[in-house]
Amino acid sequence: MERATVIVAIDGPSGTGKSSTSKAVAAQLGLSYLDTGAQYRAITWWMVNNGIDIEDPTAIAAVAGKPDIVSGTDPSGPTITVDGTDVAGPIRTQEVTSRVSAVSAVPEVRARITELQRTIAADAANGIVVEGRDIGTTVLPDADLKIFLTASPEARAARRSGELKGADVQATREALLKRDAADSSRKTSPLAKADDAVEVDTSDLTLQQVIECVVTLVEDKRAGE
Numbered sequence: 001m002e003r004a005t006v007i008v009a010i011d012g013p014s015g016t017g018k019s020s021t022s023k024a025v026a027a028q029l030g031l032s033y034l035d036t037g038a039q040y041r042a043i044t045w046w047m048v049n050n051g052i053d054i055e056d057p058t059a060i061a062a063v064a065g066k067p068d069i070v071s072g073t074d075p076s077g078p079t080i081t082v083d084g085t086d087v088a089g090p091i092r093t094q095e096v097t098s099r100v101s102a103v104s105a106v107p108e109v110r111a112r113i114t115e116l117q118r119t120i121a122a123d124a125a126n127g128i129v130v131e132g133r134d135i136g137t138t139v140l141p142d143a144d145l146k147i148f149l150t151a152s153p154e155a156r157a158a159r160r161s162g163e164l165k166g167a168d169v170q171a172t173r174e175a176l177l178k179r180d181a182a183d184s185s186r187k188t189s190p191l192a193k194a195d196d197a198v199e200v201d202t203s204d205l206t207l208q209q210v211i212e213c214v215v216t217l218v219e220d221k222r223a224g225e
C-alpha cells in the first residue's frame, strides 16, 4: 500500500533548533521542508529594499501582495527568492532581523504568507515538515504531528551567538527575548503552542537527540499510534 503523506508542524521561539531539526527530519524521512521564517524575512527584505516605512502598518498592508516569494522545499538545499532574486543571504542581516517582527505582525502580510504556505504544503507529494511560529495553531491546524520546541534563553543565546561568530551573548539574549515578546504578543496568530502539540525542551539535548525524538514521533504516528 502507498504511504499516506504526512504533515509535521514544528513551532517555537528563536534558537530552539526548529530549522536544523526540521531539515534533518525531512531529509531522513524523504519529506519536503519549509522554513516559514525565511518567507517573513523575505517580505521584510522587500519592504526595506523598496523604502516602505516599517513603522506604518497601513503602508505595509498596501503593498503586501506585491513581492513574488518562492520557496524551494528540498531539505538538502532549501532556497528562497523574491521576484526571481536569490535572497538567502540578505534575509539574515541584522537589519532584516530587527524589522521582521513588525512586518510579520501586519494581518495582510500574514494572510498572504499563510496562503502561500498552505499551497506549498498541499503540493508536497510525500508530505512536509513546516517550521515557524503559528504552524500548528493557524497555518496547518490539521497537521498529523505538532511539535513545540523550547529551550532556556541562555541555551538559545549561546547557540545564536555561536552562529554569529562570537557576537556578545548578553546582547544576543536581549535581542532574542525582545523578538519573542513581540512575536508572542501580536494580535494575529502569535507564537503559541497548539493544545495538541508535543513540547520538547531542547536545552539539555544534543541536536542529534532532538532529531531522533522527532523522527520517532513521526514514525509512531505513521504506525497509527
Ligand SMILES: Nc1ncnc2c1ncn2[C@@H]1O[C@H](COP(=O)(O)OP(=O)(O)O)[C@@H](O)[C@H]1O
Pocket: 012, 013, 014, 015, 016, 017, 018, 019, 020, 021, 159, 160, 163, 202, 205, 206, 207, 208, 210
Ligand atoms: N539541541 C541543540 N544543541 C545545541 N545546538 C543546537 C541544538 N539545536 C540547534 N542547535 C544550534 O543552534 C543554532 C540555532 O538553531 P536553529 O535550528 O537555527 O534554531 P531556530 O530555527 O529555532 O531558530 C544552530 O547553530 C544549531 O546548529
Ligand SMILES: Nc1ccn([C@H]2C[C@H](O)[C@@H](COP(=O)(O)OP(=O)(O)O)O2)c(=O)n1
Pocket: 013, 014, 015, 019, 036, 037, 038, 040, 041, 100, 101, 104, 105, 131, 132, 133, 134, 135, 179, 183
Ligand atoms: N510562522 C512564522 C515564522 C516566522 N515569523 C516571524 C517572526 C520571527 O521573529 C521572524 C523570523 O523567523 P525565523 O524563524 O527566521 O527566526 P529565527 O531563525 O528563529 O531567528 O519571522 C512569524 O511571524 N511566523
